[in-house]
Amino acid sequence: MEPHFVLTDNEFEEQFHAYLLDPHLFTHEAHLRLAWIHIHKYGADAAIDNIRCQLQQFVDHLGATDKYNETVTIAAIKAVYHFMIKSKTDNFRDFITENPRLKYNFRELMAFHYTTDIFNSHLAKEKYLTPELLPFD
Secondary structure, three states: OOHHHHOOHHHHHHHHHOOOOOHHHOOHHHHHHHHHHHHHHHOHHHHHHHHHHHHHHHHHHHOOHHHOOHHHHHHHHHHHHHHHHHOOOOOHHHHHHHOHHHHHOHHHHHHOOOOOOOOOOHHHHHOOOOOOOOOOO
16 A cells, blocks of 8 residues: 555645645655546546646645656546546545556556657657547547
8 A cells, every 4th residue: 555545535635735745655656646536526627727737836846847747647637537437436546456557557558649758758748748649538
């Protein structure tokens, strides 16, 4: 179990939004959890707007703006949403257990959508690149 699970969904969301979340808790899985929480509460489109804004502010607060990647952020939210539509779970812990590829094979999943290396592309960090292969929608 990852350390971010010591927090409830509401605590996790609130601490992240208020820059109180310990950055060590913000793993790849925690990114996915934030997407799941926001999609569940606000819908997919609002989740994209919320998380983009909050994540940019979070990394700015930490002095780590070079860590932000616009394409990976939006693509991850869209991927979580894709799997949520098919899921019958009502909590993130069961969701990530049901969909381990999101956690363990995320780069491989993105390779179904992109020929561009969105993880290392300077352009992908600055603006959202639409998939060249398989669209998310």
